[in-house]
Amino acid sequence: MRVFLGSPSRRLLQATLSALSEPAPLVVLPTGAASLPLRLPNLPMMEWHSFWQxxxxxxxxxxxxxAxxxxxxxxxxxxxxxxxxxGKVRRxxxxxxxxxxxxxEWRQNGLTPEKLEQAAQSVAQPPLNTVAGIDSPALREEWLRKxxxxxxxxxGWEQRLxxxxLLDPGACWWEAVSLVQWRQVSLPARLLLWGFHDLHAVDIALLHAAEQANCEVNLALLYDPxxxxxxxxxxxxLARLPPATRSELPNEPHGAGRQxxxxVLSVADSLRxxxxxxxxxxxxxxQGVPPEHILIFLRQPAEAAERLSLLFERYGIPFTLEAQQPLNRAPFVCVLLDALRLLLGKGFSSDWLEWLQNPYLxxxxxxxxxxxxxGKQARTADEWLExxxxxxxxxxxxxPIFASINALRDRLRQPSSDLHATLTLLVQWLAPRPEDSQAQNDLAAAKALLELVRAYMPLLQRMPPTVAVAYLDRLCDAELYPHAWGRGGVRVLPLEQAGLVxxxxxxxxxxxxxxxxxxxxDDPFLRELERHALQAFFEGQGEVVYLPLRSERQRVEPMxxxxxxxxxxxxxYLSYPRTMENGxxxxxxxxxxLPMPCEQRFYRLEELIPPESECLHPYDLALAHAQQRPLEGSSNADPSDAPERLTLPRTRQRVIDIDRVFSVSELETLARCPFQHLFRHRLRVRIPRRGLHLTQIGTILHAALRHAYRQHRHHxxxxxxxxxALLDSLQRVLNTESLDLTHWQLQVLHAYAxxxxxLFAQREARYRQQFGLEARHFEWAFGTPDPSDPEDEVAFISSFDPDSVPGAYRLTLDNGRVMRLCGVVDRIDFSPDGSVAMVTDYKLTRSPRRTEIEAGLAFQPLLYALAVKARYSPERIVIAFDELAHGRRxxxxxxxxxxxxRFRAGEWEGSPSEVMAVLPQSRLEQAITxxxxxxxxxxxxxxxxxxxxTPGEHCRRCAFSDLCRKAVH
Ligand code: SF4
Structure with a gap:
């Protein structure tokens, strides 16, 4: 056996190959290297496992x-x-x-159950019991029990195999050693192992046997004296190998050649x-670098995959990342498991409705x-289905849908149902066509799930079906499947493969x-000291058993x-986040x-806006333009006044400028989160949202209602x-708005809206009759609302109500300052004599609580009521919120x-206290104070x-969470 020592890795390979000259050896790489971009043309190569197979x-x-x-x-x-x-973890x-x-691993390193039992008895005795840290009777007993x-x-496991x-994945390697020793295999003339950090005892035995059978065995090991x-x-x-000829190849000294x-990039946090x-x-x-010329190494690529794919997609960077993911993170598997639960009658009507929206159908x-x-009255999953x-x-x-569901349900509920067969039918029914990478991931996950169920059938069959499905859920948490993100371009690889590329x-x-x-x-089965003692025992016996210690595994890290x-x-580029998970x-x-000189770049959290040289993408440009936009109403920005809170004086000036008109929605944002306010209302950063989100649904509904009231009032x-007319208006809005949604998302949006x-049409008729009010103004504006905020529905309003007032509403505060306000009231209804007005705001989901209004924290209803009162002077004002999703006002x-x-709650509206509340004048005045x-x-x-x-529930709909890094979800 010949060992070549040198560095770095590629140079070592080239130097070894030239030292070996002709005929070229077969290069054997560690298992798992086959899919790497090795770029070593014309070199015969195989990975370890496939080679021996x-x-x-x-x-x-x-x-x-x-299995x-x-x-x-x-x-x-x-x-x-x-x-x-x-016992506690047996399941x-x-x-x-x-x-x-x-x-x-133990078997591949020479340990057997018999050897373990024998060594355990000796380790329990002096002097090895002290080495193992089990020198008390209780610890000794626990050691022997374990x-x-x-x-x-x-x-027992080997017996069952x-x-x-079934082949024993450990013992089969030793059988391969016997085959080589008995010359029952035909070996290549020369072998060269490259890229290995360690070898099992059985690997060394295989190499030794190969050499005995006249195969020339060479190892290229990374080393720099x-x-x-x-x-x-x-x-x-080297100490574990049989006697070998060593050749130390001349290393490239540091600083020599082209370095x-x-x-070094020091960055505020992981996302940044x-x-x-x-x-x-x-x-x-x-600058023209092909993406294939770029590699990224990460310790846990799967953990960073979502983050990287989000940002790489934003910047349009092609990339490939392949990693093992738990099965229960695969969307298709989740749909299959949900289906099993529903077929067994677990869940409610809403679960069926949700499941039937899955894209695979x-x-x-x-x-x-x-x-x-x-099925609105139905409660359980079975009731709904019926x-x-x-x-x-x-x-x-x-x-055909119900036929499939019924067939699967009957099959699953049979006394000794075959879960694997049911799941196979379910997969056949729902499986996507392998047209894109997501579909291929889905299919890979489904394949792994079916294999898992097949292997566990003897166990699952002994359980009641609902218990079996719950156990399958747990199995899917531990079982992995290969998931690929992206295709082609920049490669993201685990650090362990860095030596080969x-x-x-x-x-x-x-x-x-x-x-x-x-x-x-530490090893959860044999702890560090216990391994020490076992290793000492086997060495004393002259037995080849290799039990690598935790400290030895740790020493691979620098390499x-x-x-x-x-x-x-x-x-x-070497990068690190200064904070992670808030620590x-x-x-x-x-x-x-570092063995080479490095430039240091420190990115501060405040540097949210990239310098001009780094503005390479519309997203960056949006940030930079926001920063460059001149301030409204401020001519004398004095940077010398700036305290240290914000590093950018211009930004700071924008924030502190309060001598201007405020929109009501801006004030509500400010009260929720000043950071969101800065980006949305002062810097006006527009971050395009991906996919369908609630704000979009709300905006479309507002637009449809507005159109219907304006164009079809005569009905x-x-x-x-x-x-x-309402539905026609919706269709018109959907046809005219350019929504960046997939066909599927548009379908969901249309169905939901x-x-x-x-529901709105049904209750509108009832309310008109009951309240005796006439809807008179729609999108009634006061002040001049800013139509440039796409997250604000104002942006979609093409014209305000003709009776809108251009002047801002002026509110005098306690300190004497007059605040100028603007806003848009969704709708104002009046009684025929004009003495009663109802100010209505459309809400997609929840309206402000009465306690929030009384505490003066819900700005919108109070300020709108004040503005309407100032303009129309009704004797009484009713504040109303039409909750579109809940179907009530x-x-x-x-x-x-x-x-x-007149305004009492009808029986059809649900709990009266949630629908109608009385707000005495004194409370209203208190709220305004x-x-x-x-x-x-x-x-x-x-x-x-x-x-x-200021994180809170509002983070869920905030577009700036990846800038503030504080979002709670
Ligand atoms: S995610 Fe939350 S904390 Fe961050 S800016 Fe948005 S609202 Fe504020």
Missing amino acids: SLVGQTRLTGVTT HLALCAELCQHLLNETDYF SPRFHRQLVARWV TGELAMLWR RERR TLPEYFAPVQRL PMGV EAEVVARQILHHLR GFTRETHHRLMQI QAQRHLQAAPLFE QAPLVFVMELIEGILPRRHP LFYEAITAATEQL ETLPSSYLQR PPDSPEWAQ TRLLQ VRLVPYDEGLIR RLREELCHLLTLLQQATVTP
């Missing part, structure tokens, strides 16, 4: 499969009870997964880190609409203590870092001893023509017996340039 036969070597895990689960549930050492799929992984159980379960004719602390794992591996340029990296990549792409909006109309079938039995459209531009992200270097956890930074040929991070200690509100407008009525009778105090307070905050993010 090709020699000894596909069926003789295996990795761990779900192995399922057997372990069966065994644990059969042999363990609550009081056993592992945990994660425990089974870890246990099987450990057995396989190892006894481990050995017993291990033996034999009974089920000037940096011994980086390469401790190589020294350990990559290094840049991804943003800074994305901008940097975009900058290089603009591909229903049209008409279908949804029809489904929404039925009602739905009764209502729709004559409709040919629904016949190379690119002109490399980014190494998340360089913080705990992630790189990672703190490896991984070395591989990552030497993968760059031209430019290397401070510690930059990786590796950044203190009586209780006529069918009026109801139809149609339903709400139909909540009202606050002044204390007047006649009005209270508090409102003035609150507005004074807000103006003070503005003058102090306070822009602190």
Whole structure:
């Protein structure tokens, strides 16, 4: 055996190949390297597992499969009870997964159940009991209990594997050693192993046997004698190899040759880190660097996938990331599991309706609409299904759907139902066509789910169906499937693969203590000291058993870092977030001893707006333009006044300017969150929203109502023509607005809005008759509302009510300051004599609570009532909120017996106290006093340039959460 030592990795390979000269050896790479962008043309290569499979036969070597895990689960549930050492976790799929992984690794390293039992007895005795830290009788007993159980379960598992004719993923490698020793395989003449950090005992035995069978075995191991602390794992591996000829290849000294340029990016938090990296990549792409020339290394790519894909999509950067994800994170699997629960009668009518909206069914909006109309009285899932079938039995459209549901339901509810067969039918029914990457991910997840269920069938069949489905849910939490994000372009790879690839531009992200270097956890089965003692026992016996210690695994970390930074040929970016999950991070200690000079770039949280040189994308430009826009009404911005709260004087000036007209919606935003106010109303940053969101639905409904009232006023509100006019208006709005939605989302929007407008038409007729009011003004504006806010419905109003007043409403505050206000009232109704006015605001969901209004915290109703009072002088004002989604009009009525009778809640409206409340004049005045105090307070905050993010429930609809990083969801 010959070992070549050198660095960096690519140079080591090239130097080894030239030292070996002809014939070229077969290069063997670690398992999992096949899909890497290696760019090593004309070099015969194979990965370790496939190589040995090709020699000894596909069926003789295996990795761990779900069948192995399922057997372990069966065994644990059969042999363990609550009081056993592992009794409490005997049903945990994660425990089974870890246990099987450990057995396989132990077996590959020479340990067997018998050896473990024998060694455990010796370790329990002096002097090894002190080494193992079990020198008290109680600890000793616990040790013997634990190892006894481990050995017993291990033996039982191997026995069951034999009974089920399944290969043992650990022992099969030793059988391959025998085949090589008996010369029953045909080996290549020369082998070269490259990219390995460690080898199992069985791997070394295989190489040794190959050599005995006249195969020339070479190893290229990464090593640099000037940096011994980086390469401790190589020294350990060398000590475990049989006597070998060593060739130390000349290393490229640091500073010699062309060194990559290094840049360290210190960024406020993880999202911002991804943003800074994305901008940097975009900058290089603009300079002509092909995306395939860029690599990103991350410790946990799957964890960062959502974040990276969000930002890369925003910046239009093509990328590929492949990682294993838990099955229960796959949307298709969630739909399948929900279906199983509903078929078993678990859930409510709303769950069926929600499930039937899943995109895999591909229903049209008409279908949804029809489904929404039925079964409103039904409560349970079964009741709803029955009602739905009764209502729709004559409709040919629904016949095949209910036929499929019924067939699946009957099959699932049979006494000994076959979950796998039911699930197979469900997958066949719903599976998407493999047209895009999402569909391929769905299909990969479905395949993994079916394999999982097949493997666990013996266990699942013994459970009642509902328990089996609940257990399947837990299995899906532990079972992984391959998920791919993006296709082509920049490659995102796990750090462990850095030693095999190379690119002109490399980014190494998340360089913080705990992630790189990672703190490896202790083994949950054999702790560090116990491994020490076992290792000492086996060495004393002269047995080849290898039990790597946690401290040894820890020493691989510097080597991984070395591989990552030497993968760059031209430019290397090293980035780290200074905070993570709201806690401070510690930059990786590796950044203190970089082998090359690096430029440091520090990105502050306040630097939300990129410098001009980095404005590469419409999103950045939107930020920058917002910053450059001149201030309204301010001519004398004096930067020297700026306190340290905001680093940008111009921004600060915009915030503190209070000598202007305020819109009511702006004040409500300010009261909720000053940070959101800064971006939305002062910097006017417009962040295009992806997908369908509530604000959009609300805006479309407002627009449809406005159109209907303006264009179809001649129809009586209780006529069918009026109801139809509302729907026509909706269609017109949807046709004229350019909504950035998929066909599917448009269908959902149309179905939802149609339903709400139909409900609206029904109650409008009732209210007109009951209240005796006439709708007179729509979109009545006071002041001059700013139509540039797309999140505000004002932007969609093409013309305000003709009776609108251009002058701002002037409200005198307690400190004597007069505040100028503008706003738009959705609708004003009047009694025929004009003595009673009703100010109505349309709300998609919840209206302000009465307590909020009385406390002066709900600005809109109070200020609108004041503005209407000032303009029309009605004797009484009713404040109303038409809750579109809840189908009711909540009202606050002044204390007047006649009005209270007129506006009382009807039985059809639900709880009377939630629908109608009396607001005596004294309370209203008190509320307005508090409102003035609150507005004074807000103006003070503005003058102090306070822009602190204030998270709360409102974050759910905020477009700036990825800027403030404080959102709560
Ligand atoms: S996400 Fe929440 S905390 Fe952040 S700006 Fe929006 S509302 Fe404020």
